[in-house]
Amino acid sequence: MERRRPAGIGMGTHSRWLTAAVLAVAMFAFGLGVYHAAGYLKAGKPALQRPSETSAPALPGVMYLAQAGALYRFRRGSFSQVTSESGWTQPTVSPDGGTLVVVKRHGDWSDLYLMTTTGRTIAQLTHNYSAQVESNHWAFYPRFSPDGSELFYDYDNKDPSNSYRVDLAIFASPSNPASQSSLQWTYPNPYTGGDVIPFPLAGGGLIYTRYSIDDQSKLHSQIWLQDRAGSQGVALTNPALDCGQAAISSDQKHIAMVCTRGQVQAADLVVAPFDEANLTLGAPQTLASGLVASPSFSPDAHTIAYLAPVVAGGPFQLWTVSASGTPSPTALTSTLDLDSTSAPAWTAA
Amino acid sequence: MPRASIIAAGFLFAGLVGLGAYFFPLFRTAASATASSGTVAGAVSDSISNLNPIDVAPSRPFTVLLLGSDDDSKFPADRLNTQSMILLRVDPGSKQATMLSIPRDLWVPIPNQGMGKISTAYQLGGPQGAIAAVESNFKVHIDDYVWIGLNGLVKLIDHLGGVDILVTNPVMDDFYPSDLSSTGNAYDYYRVAVLPGATHLDGVHALEYVRSRHGDLRGDFARSERQQQVLLALKAQASHLNIADLPALAGAFNGEIKTSIGLDRLRQLISVSSNFDAANVNQVVLLPPYTSDGYAAGQDVVFPDWSTILPLVHQSFP
Numbered sequence: 001m002e003r004r005r006p007a008g009i010g011m012g013t014h015s016r017w018l019t020a021a022v023l024a025v026a027m028f029a030f031g032l033g034v035y036h037a038a039g040y041l042k043a044g045k046p047a048l049q050r051p052s053e054t055s056a057p058a059l060p061g062v063m064y065l066a067q068a069g070a071l072y073r074f075r076r077g078s079f080s081q082v083t084s085e086s087g088w089t090q091p092t093v094s095p096d097g098g099t100l101v102v103v104k105r106h107g108d109w110s111d112l113y114l115m116t117t118t119g120r121t122i123a124q125l126t127h128n129y130s131a132q133v134e135s136n137h138w139a140f141y142p143r144f145s146p147d148g149s150e151l152f153y154d155y156d157n158k159d160p161s162n163s164y165r166v167d168l169a170i171f172a173s174p175s176n177p178a179s180q181s182s183l184q185w186t187y188p189n190p191y192t193g194g195d196v197i198p199f200p201l202a203g204g205g206l207i208y209t210r211y212s213i214d215d216q217s218k219l220h221s222q223i224w225l226q227d228r229a230g231s232q233g234v235a236l237t238n239p240a241l242d243c244g245q246a247a248i249s250s251d252q253k254h255i256a257m258v259c260t261r262g263q264v265q266a267a268d269l270v271v272a273p274f275d276e277a278n279l280t281l282g283a284p285q286t287l288a289s290g291l292v293a294s295p296s297f298s299p300d301a302h303t304i305a306y307l308a309p310v311v312a313g314g315p316f317q318l319w320t321v322s323a324s325g326t327p328s329p330t331a332l333t334s335t336l337d338l339d340s341t342s343a344p345a346w347t348a349a
Numbered sequence: 350m351p352r353a354s355i356i357a358a359g360f361l362f363a364g365l366v367g368l369g370a371y372f373f374p375l376f377r378t379a380a381s382a383t384a385s386s387g388t389v390a391g392a393v394s395d396s397i398s399n400l401n402p403i404d405v406a407p408s409r410p411f412t413v414l415l416l417g418s419d420d421d422s423k424f425p426a427d428r429l430n431t432q433s434m435i436l437l438r439v440d441p442g443s444k445q446a447t448m449l450s451i452p453r454d455l456w457v458p459i460p461n462q463g464m465g466k467i468s469t470a471y472q473l474g475g476p477q478g479a480i481a482a483v484e485s486n487f488k489v490h491i492d493d494y495v496w497i498g499l500n501g502l503v504k505l506i507d508h509l510g511g512v513d514i515l516v517t518n519p520v521m522d523d524f525y526p527s528d529l530s531s532t533g534n535a536y537d538y539y540r541v542a543v544l545p546g547a548t549h550l551d552g553v554h555a556l557e558y559v560r561s562r563h564g565d566l567r568g569d570f571a572r573s574e575r576q577q578q579v580l581l582a583l584k585a586q587a588s589h590l591n592i593a594d595l596p597a598l599a600g601a602f603n604g605e606i607k608t609s610i611g612l613d614r615l616r617q618l619i620s621v622s623s624n625f626d627a628a629n630v631n632q633v634v635l636l637p638p639y640t641s642d643g644y645a646a647g648q649d650v651v652f653p654d655w656s657t658i659l660p661l662v663h664q665s666f667p
Binding site for chain 2: 023024026027028030031032033034035038107108109110133134136138140156163164165166167168190191192193194196209211213216217219221242244245258260263264265266267291292293294307308309312313314315316337340341
């Protein structure tokens with residue numbers, strides 16, 4: 001008589017093993033899930049984009065901005081990349097809007113380049129490289145004079161008797177790239193870092209940021225005005241306001257600037273009427289506060305663009321505010337990491 | 350035991366293993382911190398059992414000595430000076446804090462060493478030596494210390510996603526030490542130009558900002574101000590953190606940060622930091638007339654004027 005194996009015993013064992021295996025896999029997956037879920041609780045870091053991967057509300061004219069060593073053009077609400085990511089920063093546009101002068105920054109030195117608005121290099125304007133580290137030079141903050149004939153910029157002249165002294169001074173050269181001449185406009189207070197961010201005026205004067213250290217060892221920055229190269233100049237702002245990064249409206253009737261008023265990690269973006277005839281500034285109006293940087297007037301002088309984080313501690317974004325104060329500031333981007341030491345170059349062309 | 354309970358226990362065990370694996374770098378760092386400090390073992394071991402976000406912030410004021418050393422290959426690991434010493438007092442009740450930078454060249458009596466620059470106290474006595482030198486000279490009580498090396502600061506800032514700094518003036522230096530890398534000549538140098546204005550700095554550039562001193566008339570004092578400024582920026586960044594960020598932070602340092610602060614207090618500090626506004630942080634740098642430059646034992650030093658320093662310290666660190 002055939003002995004039949006009880007039906008279900010073998011199947012039951014298999015079934016239990018299968019159930020146990022499924023449960024084991026499920027438990028492993030659950031443990032893995034808990035591991036990853038804990039990671040999701042971490043404070044989120046913003047996902048950053050290249051400007052050309054995003055868009056923003058349209059502004060009148062054309063704006064050039066820098067991010068991660070590349071230059072971008074912002075026009076009609078979209079960004080397009082002008083140069084590769086290779087140290088480009090601080091663009092300035094010629095008055096006719098046809099050419100740019102841009103800083104190319106390397107490890108130990110930087111140079112100025114004349115280029116087309118599409119990023120093709122026309123000429124290298126400075127040659128600051130040296131094989132010996134301390135013999136290299138910096139060139140920063142280029143800006144055309146209003147008639148386009150001259151180019152103002154920062155340069156670190158060496159002090160032969162004090163090798164530790166590295167102060168930026170403002171120079172001017174003819175904008176013709178064939179020219180070899182240059183004229184030193186400012187003589188900075190020693191060991192302050194120097195005079196920075198030149199803004200030449202239509203009347204021939206120059207506005208810039210000047211630093212000083214008082215007899216209490218306190219550092220101050222002021223908006224300074226010189227009428228000619230080498231002159232002593234006058235302060236437009238009080239040392240206690242600690243103002244810098246001046247930008248002048250196209251009609252030269254207003255100055256936008258960043259003032260810290262002695263604060264350590266906060267500043268105000270202010271605008272003040274400028275009386276060039278009497279060398280005075282009117283009452284300043286605060287337009288924005290926080291870590292604001294690098295203001296720039298629109299071509300029609302109605303709007304000011306500047307750079308600031310959207311979230312505390314975050315990367316810098318493009319903002320605009322009416323020069324009259326209303327409407328209030330608006331962040332145009334939220335996912336960029338703009339170079340905040342590179343002011344937007346805003347032109348009508 | 351009912352089958353359902355066994356299955357539930359299995360899932361619970363798997364979840365705990367997953368959680369343990371995630372927080373493992375934190376446990377390992379806590380253990381090494383305990384071993385190296387030997388002062389707060391209880392605080393660390395107590396805290397491991399409870400990693401939930403903290404609800405209760407400390408109300409009692411406490412003082413922490415922040416120490417920073419150049420720990421590059423120019424210096425043997427056991428012969429480090431402290432290039433930066435900052436005394437930090439936090440009063441959670443009043444939401445006030447004070448940072449006092451101690452000049453590294455301050456010429457003081459160092460316990461068991463004799464007269465010397467206060468920066469050398471760490472070299473022979475370690476953290477306890479530095480604490481003893483500060484406590485005995487400044488007449489303050491120090492609850493905890495944090496020591497950080499060059500790469501530790503870079504990693505810390507990078508893990509926080511960088512810091513936003515309002516650079517006061519161009520920080521220019523033609524002889525900045527090229528010593529972060531373990532390869533190459535530690536005595537090489539390169540040029541630094543940190544341009545003025547608000548900016549977002551990664552770890553390397555933030556280190557350049559706090560470490561450079563050659564191009565500023567105020568030398569080490571300007572550097573002290575910048576160090577305090579970066580601490581404020583770090584505080585702002587740390588206020589975004591939560592407990593889930595700590596394992597990644599702890600795992601990254603590998604000895605680049607040493608502290609006597611246990612996990613409990615670390616979590617309390619993170620909790621407290623979000624309540625502080627930078628405007629409520631009093632910053633003190635011992636510029637003249639509190640100190641004066643001088644020469645002692647064949648070296649440039651900074652002489653303290655204790656008659657002016659101690660009243661200031663007692664006011665800020667009662």
